Amino acid sequence: MVPRTAAAALLTCAALLTATGCSSSFGGDKEKKQDTSAKQHLKVLIATSGDAETKAVKEAAAAYEKKSGNKVTVEAAKDMNQQLAQSFAGHKPPDVFYVNSDMFANYAKGGSLYAYGDKIKDADDFAEQLRSSFTYDDKLVCLPKDTSTLALAINTDLWKKAGLTEKDYPTSWEQLRKVAGKLTGDGVTGLVTSDEYQRLGVFLKQAGGWITDAGQTKMTADSAKNAEGLGFVKSLLKSGSMKYAKQVDTSWGGEAFGKGKAAMTIEGNWLTGAMKLDYPDVKYKVVQLPAGPAGKGTLAFSNCWGVAAESAHQSAAVDLVKYLSSGDQQLKFAEGFGVMPSRTSALAEYAKQEPDAKAWVDANAYAQGPVTIAGFDKVLSQFNTELQSLPTTDPKKILADLQRNGEQALAKGN
Numbered sequence: 001m002v003p004r005t006a007a008a009a010l011l012t013c014a015a016l017l018t019a020t021g022c023s024s025s026f027g028g029d030k031e032k033k034q035d036t037s038a039k040q041h042l043k044v045l046i047a048t049s050g051d052a053e054t055k056a057v058k059e060a061a062a063a064y065e066k067k068s069g070n071k072v073t074v075e076a077a078k079d080m081n082q083q084l085a086q087s088f089a090g091h092k093p094p095d096v097f098y099v100n101s102d103m104f105a106n107y108a109k110g111g112s113l114y115a116y117g118d119k120i121k122d123a124d125d126f127a128e129q130l131r132s133s134f135t136y137d138d139k140l141v142c143l144p145k146d147t148s149t150l151a152l153a154i155n156t157d158l159w160k161k162a163g164l165t166e167k168d169y170p171t172s173w174e175q176l177r178k179v180a181g182k183l184t185g186d187g188v189t190g191l192v193t194s195d196e197y198q199r200l201g202v203f204l205k206q207a208g209g210w211i212t213d214a215g216q217t218k219m220t221a222d223s224a225k226n227a228e229g230l231g232f233v234k235s236l237l238k239s240g241s242m243k244y245a246k247q248v249d250t251s252w253g254g255e256a257f258g259k260g261k262a263a264m265t266i267e268g269n270w271l272t273g274a275m276k277l278d279y280p281d282v283k284y285k286v287v288q289l290p291a292g293p294a295g296k297g298t299l300a301f302s303n304c305w306g307v308a309a310e311s312a313h314q315s316a317a318v319d320l321v322k323y324l325s326s327g328d329q330q331l332k333f334a335e336g337f338g339v340m341p342s343r344t345s346a347l348a349e350y351a352k353q354e355p356d357a358k359a360w361v362d363a364n365a366y367a368q369g370p371v372t373i374a375g376f377d378k379v380l381s382q383f384n385t386e387l388q389s390l391p392t393t394d395p396k397k398i399l400a401d402l403q404r405n406g407e408q409a410l411a412k413g414n
Contacts, residue, residue: 032309032310032311032312032314033312034312034313034314034315035312035313035316038069039069039070039071040070040071040313040316041070041071041072041073041313042070042071042072042073042095042096042313042316042317042320043072043073043075043094043095043096044057044061044072044073044074044075044094044095044096044097044320045075045077045080045083045084045087045094045096045097045098046074046075046076046077046080046097046098047076047077047080047098047100047303048076048077049270049273049337050273050277050337052273052336052337052338053333053336053337054074054076055336056332056333056336056337057074057324057333058074059336060323060324060329060332060333061073061074061320063323064320064323064324067323068316068319068320068323070316070319070320072320075094080097080098080100081100081103084097084103084107088107088110088112088308088310091310092310093112093308093310093311094308095307095308095311095313095314095316095317095320096305096306096307096308096317096320096321097305097306097308098145098303098304098305098306099113099134099142099303099304099305099306100303101133101134101301101302101303101304101369101370101372102370102372102376102377102380103377104133104134104136104141104142104304104372105136105372105373105374105375105376106374106375106377107306108136108137108141108374109136109374111309112308112309112310113136113141113142113306113307113308113309114141114307114308114309114311114314114317115136115139115140115141115142116141116142116307116314116318116321117131117135117139117140117141117142117143118139118140119318120140120143120322123140123143125327125343125344125345126143126144126342126343126344127144127147127300127342127344127347127364129300129367129368129369130144130147130300130302130342130369131144132369133300133302133304133369133370133372134302134304134372141304141306142304142305142306142307142321143304143305143321143325143342144302144303144304144342145302145303145304145305145324145325145330145333145339145342146302146303146330146333146334146339146340146341146342147300147301147302147339147340147341147342147347147364148268148269148270148300148301148302148339148340148360149268149269149298149299149300149301149340149360149363149364149367150199150202150266150267150268150289150298150299150360150363151266151267151268151269151286151287151288151289151298151359151360151363152170152264152265152266152286152287152288152289152290152359153257153264153265153266153267153271153284153285153286154169154263154264154284154285154286154287155257155260155262155263155264155282155283155284156283156284156285157282157283158183158188158260158263159183159263159285162179162182162183162263163182164179164182164183169285169287170290171290171291172290172291172292173206173232173290173291173292173293175290176191176236176290177235177236177239177241179264180236180241180242180263180264181239181241183241183263183264184240184241184263187261188260188261188262188263189240189241189242189243189248189256189261189262189263190241190242190262190263190264191236191241191242191243191262191263191264191265191266192242192243192244192245192247192248192250192253192256192257192261192262192264192265193242193244193245193253193265193266193267194244194245194252194253195244195245195246195384195387195388195390196384196387197211197380197383197384197387198299198301199253199266199267199299200230200233200387200390201299201368202266202289202297202298202299203229203230203232203233203292203297204225204226204229204230204297205229205292205294205297205298205299205368206229206289206290206291206292206293206294206295206296206297207225207226207228207229207232207292207293207294207297208225208292208293208294208295209223209225209226209228209229209294210226210368211226211371211402211406212371212373212406216371216372216373217410218410219402219403219406219407219410221399221402221403221406222396222399222400222402222403223399225294226395226399227395227396227399228293229292230390230395230398230399231395232292233390234390234391234395237390237391238391243262244388248261248262249261252267253265253266253267254267254270254271254274254275255278257271257275257279257282257284258274258275258278258279258282259279260282266289268301268360269338269339269340269357269360270338270339271286272338272356272357273337273338286356286357286358286359286360287359288359288362288363289363295366296363296366297366297368298363298366298367298368299367299368299369299370300363300364300367300368300369300370301370302342305321305324305325307321325342325343327341327343327345327346327349328346330342330343330346331346331349331350331353334346334350334353334354335353340357340360340361340364347361347364373409373410375409375412376406376409378409379402379405379406379409382401382402382405383398383401383402383405386398386401386402
């Protein structure tokens with residue numbers, strides 16, 4: 001699951017490496033002696049979305065213990081990025097751990113990850129855009145553990161109250177503008193979402209733009225298409241029919257939606273679990289995001305199962321990852337805490353089991369993966385900061401700043 005506030009300021013591995021003066025050649029200059037004993041003890045670190053996810057992973061680990069004879073200890077991190085960075089710097093990393101796509105390139109470039117993709121015979125069963133998110137130097141480094149996309153959630157009671165029907169579900173920007181206006185009033189805002197590129201980026205894609213080229217070797221942020229996308233968002237914000245979650249005293253779009261402050265929100269499939277837990281009485285429908293001038297557009301998110309380059313249990317760790325990423329286990333995770341399988345075959349089965357998730361499932365066909373460039377997390381954090389001022393700032397200025405900052409990051413990485 002992607003964090004509810006993906007732009008939270010976290011210490012990066014690179015920052016801690018600089019602070020501690022450690023080299024970045026983990027597993028390079030020094031090969032970790034591998035444990036070849038029949039029974040091994042594996043340590044797993046996860047960034048959990050809640051009790052349901054922690055329980056599901058621990059149950060899967062227990063099942064693996066019975067199957068393999070190995071012991072597995074699962075720990076839920078309080079601050080995943082910080083704890084991972086500290087463990088890498090101290091040369092005592094967990095054997096298996098979640099790796100967020102925003103941090104993947106930093107860890108891969110630093111040599112902290114063991115690239116095991118060539119040991120997965122059926123790697124092609126994982127969606128291409130997800131595999132590309134976790135590929136570095138043309139090597140599949142780690143397997144995507146699940147997938148999430150963004151769609152439009154609609155409060156059906158507020159929808160009917162505004163005199164709208166299923167025929168009014170928006171399929172274009174102008175239709176979105178129209179229904180957002182109709183839904184706004186009496187303490188309700190038509191559309192509420194987070195003030196970050198991890199949500200607003202859908203409008204860049206729908207306008208035909210994006211932050212980088214497909215190969216992530218060139219910045220494409222400062223373009224007329226991207227300006228059109230942010231310009232449309234700005235027009236909605238200025239009209240009052242769209243607001244950021246913070247503007248309605250909530251922490252994310254799902255909270256605004258659940259509390260009835262938003263008639264619509266742009267969120268991922270993790271919304272399902274949050275609504276069941278916190279707002280079980282709210283009736284809603286999820287549809288695909290409206291198309292823009294260039295067609296449909298949404299974003300894809302994932303973590304991968306990382307294996308430490310300094311682990312003494314790499315073979316056993318890869319065996320555990322194979323078990324955790326199997327089709328059957330991914331479907332159990334989907335049932336347990338709402339994520340969608342990253343395996344194409346398992347996703348097809350999930351779609352049959354969860355018809356209400358159809359919009360999220362179908363969006364995988366055209367979803368844009370995240371930017372995964374070493375050192376780019378700081379660039380995106382600054383972009384998110386500037387997006388907060390979009391209602392009063394020229395989109396072209398925000399994009400020009402993103403272009404400049406991105407080019408500097410690319411230059412450092414080359």
